[in-house]
Amino acid sequence: MTVTPASLHALVENELAGICDARVVQHIRSLLVAPKAVLRLWNYGEDDEAYPCWSVLDHVRSSTGIAYCEHGFGPGRPWGLVGLAGFADQSLGMDSGWFSTFTDAFFESTAATDLPIWRVFKQGSGPYPGVALTREADWDSTWEKVYALRASDPDGRYHCAHDIQIRSGEA
Numbered sequence: 768m769t770v771t772p773a774s775l776h777a778l779v780e781n782e783l784a785g786i787c788d789a790r791v792v793q794h795i796r797s798l799l800v801a802p803k804a805v806l807r808l809w810n811y812g813e814d815d816e817a818y819p820c821w822s823v824l825d826h827v828r829s830s831t832g833i834a835y836c837e838h839g840f841g842p843g844r845p846w847g848l849v850g851l852a853g854f855a856d857q858s859l860g861m862d863s864g865w866f867s868t869f870t871d872a873f874f875e876s877t878a879a880t881d882l883p884i885w886r887v888f889k890q891g892s893g894p895y896p897g898v899a900l901t902r903e904a905d906w907d908s909t910w911e912k913v914y915a916l917r918a919s920d921p922d923g924r925y926h927c928a929h930d931i932q933i934r935s936g937e938a
Contacts, residue, residue: 772802775821775835782869787932794882795873798824802835807849808858809839820859823869825851829877833869840865846872870933884931885909887916890924899930 779799786792802821809816818838825832834849835841836859844865850857859865866872873879883905890897901912909927916925 770819770821770835770837772821775802775823778835779823779869785934786870787934788884790882791884791931794878795824798826798878800825800832805834805852805857807834807836807839810858810860811839818859820847820849822849822852824873824876824878826876826878826881827851828881831877833872833876833878835869843867848872848876874929874931879929880906884929885927886930887912888926888928889916890926896926896928896930897924900925903929 783792783795786795800822802823804819804821806817807820809818818836820834820836820839822832822834830851832849832851834847835845836847837845839859840847840862844862844867846866846869847859848864849860864875866875884903885906886899886903887901887909888897888899900916901909904912906927913925913927916923
């Protein structure tokens, strides 16, 4: 695909249409920026090898954002967590920071931790994320509860996650 600001806007809007929680959509919209191409270094190739990546979301508080890049880890994982220009290394970073969807990148970003959508889950033999043990709360207090449960029940598997519903295939 030929990447343009309009095509990126359409990709993001398509994914936002599938998020079933207005708080999340509103928060994402507040962080979206006009897509802008930024040349980022590819640390796994030749010296000074770089690719154009399109910044689409800026989370200034953490100096991080989300970018789209068809090179490097793309096209299979074109949505990446990156440092903002002027604040951090201007590379594509590591493969663990690249995702197949914008939504996956968002929920793995620091920007998502601003929302009180986090719950403590206990993982058993069933599907992820397991059984919710708490109501939604902020990121820090949810993790405090996870750590306390892990300390009191070392054989249990506790983690922090959200249970926001995401529909796929929205048009």
